[in-house]
Amino acid sequence: MDFSLSEEQQLLKDSITQFVDKDYLFDVRQKNIKSELGYSSDFWKTFADLGWLGMPFSEADGGYDGGPIDLMVIMESLGRGLVVEPYIPNVVLAGGLISRLGNEEQKTNFLPKIISGEIQMSLAFAEPQSRFNLSDVITTAKKDGENYILDGYKAVVMNGPSSDTLIVVARTSGTQLDEKGLSLFLVDPSAKGVSLRNYSNVDGSKASEVTLEGVEVSTSSLLGDEGNIYSVLEEVIDLATLAISAEAVGIMEKMNEITLEYTKTREQFGETLSSFQALQHRMVDTFMAYEQTKSLLLMCAAKLTDKADDAMKAVSALKYQVGIAAKQVGEESVQLHGGMGVTDETNIGHFFKRLTTIRAIFGNTDYHLKRYSAL
Amino acid sequence: MNLSFSEEDLKFQNEVRSFIADNYPADIKNKMDNGIPLSKEDILTWQRILSKKGWFAVNWPEEYGGTGWTVTQKHIFQNELASANTPTLVPFGVSMCGPVIYSFGTQEQKDKFLPGIINNDVWWCQGYSEPGSGSDLASLKTKAVKDGDHYIVNGTKTWTTMAQHADWIFCLVRTETTDIKQQGISFLLIDMKTPGVEVKPIITIDGSHEVNMVYLDNVKVPVENLIGEEGAGWNIAKFLLAHERTGIGGIPALKREIRRLREITSELPLGEGFLKDDELFMDKLNKLEIDLLAAEYSELRTLASMSKGGHPGPESSILKIKGTDLQQGLSDLFVEAIGYYAHPFMSEEDLASNEGRIGPDFAANVMPHYLNYRKVSIYGGSNEIQRNVIAKAVLGI
Numbered sequence: 001m002d003f004s005l006s007e008e009q010q011l012l013k014d015s016i017t018q019f020v021d022k023d024y025l026f027d028v029r030q031k032n033i034k035s036e037l038g039y040s041s042d043f044w045k046t047f048a049d050l051g052w053l054g055m056p057f058s059e060a061d062g063g064y065d066g067g068p069i070d071l072m073v074i075m076e077s078l079g080r081g082l083v084v085e086p087y088i089p090n091v092v093l094a095g096g097l098i099s100r101l102g103n104e105e106q107k108t109n110f111l112p113k114i115i116s117g118e119i120q121m122s123l124a125f126a127e128p129q130s131r132f133n134l135s136d137v138i139t140t141a142k143k144d145g146e147n148y149i150l151d152g153y154k155a156v157v158m159n160g161p162s163s164d165t166l167i168v169v170a171r172t173s174g175t176q177l178d179e180k181g182l183s184l185f186l187v188d189p190s191a192k193g194v195s196l197r198n199y200s201n202v203d204g205s206k207a208s209e210v211t212l213e214g215v216e217v218s219t220s221s222l223l224g225d226e227g228n229i230y231s232v233l234e235e236v237i238d239l240a241t242l243a244i245s246a247e248a249v250g251i252m253e254k255m256n257e258i259t260l261e262y263t264k265t266r267e268q269f270g271e272t273l274s275s276f277q278a279l280q281h282r283m284v285d286t287f288m289a290y291e292q293t294k295s296l297l298l299m300c301a302a303k304l305t306d307k308a309d310d311a312m313k314a315v316s317a318l319k320y321q322v323g324i325a326a327k328q329v330g331e332e333s334v335q336l337h338g339g340m341g342v343t344d345e346t347n348i349g350h351f352f353k354r355l356t357t358i359r360a361i362f363g364n365t366d367y368h369l370k371r372y373s374a375l
Numbered sequence: 376m377n378l379s380f381s382e383e384d385l386k387f388q389n390e391v392r393s394f395i396a397d398n399y400p401a402d403i404k405n406k407m408d409n410g411i412p413l414s415k416e417d418i419l420t421w422q423r424i425l426s427k428k429g430w431f432a433v434n435w436p437e438e439y440g441g442t443g444w445t446v447t448q449k450h451i452f453q454n455e456l457a458s459a460n461t462p463t464l465v466p467f468g469v470s471m472c473g474p475v476i477y478s479f480g481t482q483e484q485k486d487k488f489l490p491g492i493i494n495n496d497v498w499w500c501q502g503y504s505e506p507g508s509g510s511d512l513a514s515l516k517t518k519a520v521k522d523g524d525h526y527i528v529n530g531t532k533t534w535t536t537m538a539q540h541a542d543w544i545f546c547l548v549r550t551e552t553t554d555i556k557q558q559g560i561s562f563l564l565i566d567m568k569t570p571g572v573e574v575k576p577i578i579t580i581d582g583s584h585e586v587n588m589v590y591l592d593n594v595k596v597p598v599e600n601l602i603g604e605e606g607a608g609w610n611i612a613k614f615l616l617a618h619e620r621t622g623i624g625g626i627p628a629l630k631r632e633i634r635r636l637r638e639i640t641s642e643l644p645l646g647e648g649f650l651k652d653d654e655l656f657m658d659k660l661n662k663l664e665i666d667l668l669a670a671e672y673s674e675l676r677t678l679a680s681m682s683k684g685g686h687p688g689p690e691s692s693i694l695k696i697k698g699t700d701l702q703q704g705l706s707d708l709f710v711e712a713i714g715y716y717a718h719p720f721m722s723e724e725d726l727a728s729n730e731g732r733i734g735p736d737f738a739a740n741v742m743p744h745y746l747n748y749r750k751v752s753i754y755g756g757s758n759e760i761q762r763n764v765i766a767k768a769v770l771g772i
Binding site for chain 1: 376377378379445446447450657658661662665666668669670671672673675676678679680693696697759762763765766769770771772
């Protein structure tokens with residue numbers, strides 16, 4: 001039983017921590033999220049140069065053979081810096097699907113460019129009615145000679161506005177909730193019939209509503225076998241759930257530190273806030289919530305690495321716990337900051353906003369509690 | 376990072392499992408499985424079986440008779456014991472007084488006291504709390520005044536668990552009155568047969584006799600029973616409390632009990648189906664199970680860092696709070712699960728008789744257990760005190 005990181009993982013962690021502390025300054029981030037792109041393409045280039053974008057890919061695909069633990073290390077460290085650059089949409093979701101399902105040509109076309117940071121990609125999976133159910137898909141793809149015709153609507157597509165290629169989940173057969181009959185298509189967002197309504201999320205990230213009207217794509221755009229991709233999609237979303245949970249754990253750790261520091265300096269009634277027992281006990285509780293979540297994060301990363309029988313169940317246990325702890329740590333951090341906690345200029349509110357959106361991404365507490373119970 | 380069991384670990388698990396299967400006495404197992412209270416002899420019989428195998432003082436250093444097991448092996452061992460529903464080991468000697476003696480005692484004291492603990496010849500109890508000193512333990516007033524080669528001890532100790540069975544008591548006593556109350560406290564071992572020691576039962580709300588008052592009236596204690604320096608008792612007390620708090624989470628037993636509750640939800644009729652069809656109830660059960668999983672891995676993280684050197688620190692306070700929250704939460708869910716049948720009260724005599732139970736077999740212990748377990752957030756340093764400890768030692772405020 002060993003919870004410690006390997007030497008390489010420790011180096012990876014140190015290198016991201018150094019980047020976040022030295023270069024990824026809060027006011028720089030705030031400026032970047034207000035730009036049209038919504039993040040820094042220079043920073044993205046840095047991620048590529050330092051090898052972070054290649055981490056989860058096999059050596060044969062041009063990557064570093066990293067596993068779930070490496071991914072956890074990366075996301076936890078990025079979380080501490082409130083990094084907005086779209087790591088999960090590109091590397092974990094799009095890269096994860098292409099490396100698992102792509103044919104040689106698709107892999108050669110996309111993976112080197114994801115790893116070098118030359119292209120941006122998105123996975124369009126959710127629909128307005130589906131909420132967190134991955135198999136609830138109304139969008140259709142009908143075979144028409146050598147082509148497929150796509151019709152439907154995809155909701156809150158992460159990184160949509162920057163995306164050079166979308167991966168769209170569409171139904172080639174079956175009924176609305178069937179796992180069987182789902183297929184993946186590589187779609188050019190500038191193709192005829194594709195329209196994107198782009199916007200910013202409250203956490204500073206960018207997303208799109210994607211409408212597909214009679215969009216013609218060739219059969220070579222099919223990623224994986226027709227009608228038979230559900231289990232891989234679920235596997236990739238599970239890995240992304242680990243990743244975003246790690247991000248949340250990094251954010252919570254940082255928020256607890258910031259809040260503790262604030263209460264040690266802010267004075268009322270002639271004493272620091274930290275001297276009041278009512279507040280001390282609440283900070284102990286948020287610290288414990290973080291620790292509990294961190295324990296499940298480590299457990300989950302280990303189970304995914306071992307491909308354990310109960311790995312999926314571990315993912316849902318983790319994301320449930322993330323949802324509970326994120327609400328507690330987020331809301332308490334703002335409360336303990338008093339009025340400053342609700343101002344735009346203070347960093348704590350921005351950590352809070354990201355932590356709050358994470359509660360729902362890839363499934364909220366209710367969804368994952370139900371999934372945990374059913375597994 | 377590697378959290379899976381190795382081949383050797385799995386072999387060890389089988390070894391423990393078959394040892395329990397071969398050596399756990401049927402009559403004690405029957406009492407445990409049916410919630411019939413154990414006698415002192417039952418408890419000692421089981422502890423001696425483990426002693427004989429060399430599996431009793433698992434956490435002690437090997438030179439004093441410990442096992443030298445890895446963290447994983449200890450984890451496996453505790454889980455197997457709990458899973459087989461074997462009697463909980465009485466901690467006062469093996470987990471509390473023993474570590475104090477081998478850490479702070481003289482060679483003579485080690486030779487005199489450690490064998491009695493490891494062989495289960497001597498039953499220890501803990502003399503910490505006093506009627507006027509609960510959470511504010513350092514305000515204790517029991518006085519030990521030096522008189523030649525003896526201390527004369529006067530005072531009252533309370534909440535003394537199983538003092539009715541004990542041969543010896545380890546006590547915090549005041550050897551000096553100082554401005555700083557933590558100074559002037561000493562750690563003293565007292566033979567319960569000494570004239571002037573009197574034990575009186577305290578009956579708790581579940582109807583059981585577990586705790587006692589211990590009166591000390593001019594008790595003559597040889598000075599060689601002092602552990603560590605005179606006046607250094609508070610540091611020893613803190614060392615011991617950290618040890619006490621790690622095991623206090625009771626995670627392995629919680630895992631067994633939640634498994635049991637899950638089985639029960641398939642057995643208890645509800646309308647035309649079973650309790651497991653009640654989604655609201657099952658939600659609470661599943662939430663608690665996830666919380667337990669997190670606490671289990673928090674404990675493993677603490678154990679793993681302990682194995683790399685160092686004693687359990689303030690992290691054990693976190694385990695105490697989480698573990699006891701879970702124990703109380705689960706005991707409450709058992710009560711909820713059986714509805715009205717939580718209400719009939721059965722005395723120890725009723726439980727041991729052949730007349731049969733009222734309601735489901737396991738029902739008789741459910742409410743007493745819930746009532747009894749209100750204690751867990753109070754003892755070993757109340758959970759409020761634990762939060763003070765974490766605030767000071769971990770958060771640095």
